[in-house]
Amino acid sequence: MADAVPDRPAVRTIERDWTFAEIDERSTRLANHLVTLGVRPGEHVAVHSPNRIEWVDAFYGCLKARAVPININYKYLHDELAHLYRDSGAVAAIVAPAYVDLVRGLDLPDLREVLVLGEEYDATLAAASTERLTGRSADDRYVLYTGGTTGSPKGVVWRQEDVMRAALNQSRFGAPFDSVEQLATEAAAAENPLVLLACGPMMHGGSQWILGNAHMGGAAVGLFTDPNFSAEGILDLVEKAKVNSLTFLGDAMGRPVAEAILAEPTRWDLSSLVAVSNGAAPLSEGVREEIRRALPDRFILDSYGSSESGATGARVDDGSSNGETAPRFDVSDQVEVFDESFAPCAPGAVGMLGRSGPVPLGYHNDPVKSAATFREIGGVRWAIPGDMARREDDGTVTVLGRGSVCINTGGEKVHPEEVEAVLLRHDEVFDAVVVGTPHERWGQQVTALVQRRDGSSVTEDDLREHCHALIANYKAPKAILFVDEVPRTPVSKVDYRASSELAASLLP
16 A cells, blocks of 8 residues: 555544555564564564554554564553463563553563653664565464453454455455455555544554554544543544544444534534444444434444454444344354354344354464364354354344353343343433343342433333333343443443442442
8 A cells, every 4th residue: 555555644643644655664664673673473562552653553563574463451450461461472562651660560571672652662763674574474463352341351363364354354345355456456546535433442453453444445544542532532533534434332432422513513524424333332222313313314334243253244224223122234144143053043043143254263372262262164164252143034133242141040041232222222321231140049130230321310110111111021130230330341342240240249
């Protein structure tokens, strides 16, 4: 892309644009510096920082050096960081100044070098060579650490070509390509390249994939560089960068953006915005309605995927939920729903969602979980990450949520995301999470943590009545606990582990 469209913007921030040529030069300089440090092909380099242009440098610079960038959650503290650094075996780290003391306080025998962003980093790049390195291969690795919503984060290992085809090709609607040179030729011919914006941090796989989708199509990505999420800041960037597609990571991002527009409908020029996309966490019907009011006549595109499967399904929201309480997606023939014996499920049956085609090699340092998740079935290799789903009569798939958080209550299985979606349809519920808690009679009971809207006096009985009107009685929460805030990860996903602990502490 740097050769085909060198002067075209590749990254747009609120401060300035960065062209493909500039990103190429910066990342090439970093790659050469990593090689001079002795970083070898296949070794891991931690990237420990909120969003800033250096995150993009580091992402591509590591790959140019045939090293592997490791996404570090910058909100982690000592024990969480120790696990992530040790599990990844990172030999070098590119670290924002605010986190240097944390990293130096860890016992990390594998870590040989720490490069601090700021003056040290700038001087390093200025002194490094701009000569492009050679020898890269489609078999070079890309590793993405999961968010750890139900357990410790795991590193998902991909071949670079596979992740390009499975996760970074959606801006081209999955069109086939034979070479990166073909992509560059297509990009050069594009008269009005898009601008995509991911609201989340680059440490999240979804944001990395938005970056890759933009650049595989020769388009720009908007990079929100404030470490604290701000709906007003996001909208400032949409206006400044003339963003065409804005991607949320669920209600926690979609709601404040919609409410900011509704509060000040004339503040921003959003005429460039054509579509709103959502991935990583569901959008509730209440938030969808707010987005429709705030941004009328825009497409709302829902997408489903995971670190282990890539982009798996998508559907344009036509404004009619038809009473559905869980997200439903159009999928390709590479997607299947399997029963416990790994036979395809009949329509209407619930099973494990799987994807074939270009899928990861496995989990880093975990052959047992790799064997359980990545399986050969009928001579075909499948990724089966643990999401439960239902195949519908029309060939679409309804995703019910992660099987590891499924609640077994009196022999009935309840998928938390389905109940959460129902709770979030109540006008006075701001946020909600559903977990299973021990029960003497039923084994587990459905327990909800609910954050009410400011000024709301909605009661447990009100919410139970609301749920009973929409879902089967056994799915409705037996216990409803009102909380100040629902536990979520730094990228807005529900933190089921923390939610279960909080529920246990609040129950009598």
